[in-house]
Amino acid sequence: MNAGNTGGRGQESRTRRRGQGQLEAQVLAVLGSAAGPVAATWVQERLDGDLAYTTVITILTRLLDKQAVTRTRSGRSFLWTPVADGAGLTALRMRRLLDERDDRDAVLSRFVSGLSPHDARVLRALLTDGAPESGGTPVDDTES
Structure with missing residues (x-):
């Protein structure tokens, strides 16, 4: 055995x-x-x-x-x-x-504060311009 x-x-x-x-x-x-x-x-x-x-x-x-x-x-x-x-x-x-969660604001705040600078730019662009139709990441032209 x-x-x-x-x-x-x-x-x-x-x-x-x-x-x-x-x-x-x-x-x-x-x-x-x-x-x-x-x-x-x-x-x-x-x-x-x-x-x-x-x-x-x-x-x-x-x-x-x-x-x-x-x-x-x-x-x-x-x-x-x-x-x-x-x-x-x-x-x-x-x-x-x-x-x-009952504390949605706190969860969102903690999530956003933990984003990388790139992810924060993508999220900002999405919130400003809306989601791209392709479902992909929007072009970040803020650094051009």
Whole structure:
């Protein structure tokens, strides 16, 4: 009986295991590459590794609860469409965290005071000019 070997396999398995946020980002990336709404099996086939179908459904359902995807009925199953990409999902999380606090002003103040100078310029430009349609970072021409 060699307990060291059993522990080693468990440790290796835990090391390779992905976190929920990482899986959500991967599922969103796969959905984003689709030409239109797709079935969960389509997503499962394109994900790295061998995730169970039930795991893919769980991740898609969590993303649905977070309003990062939508689903439409197609026969007895659903077709899934992304609403948000990885950046959009992070923004949804940030808004949800902010909404959970009674002291929104204090949270925002601490968040902004911790921004790097570059991030502060980007945020200032976004607040002044609005979000760019591309969803990317606005061009910072203040230093030209």
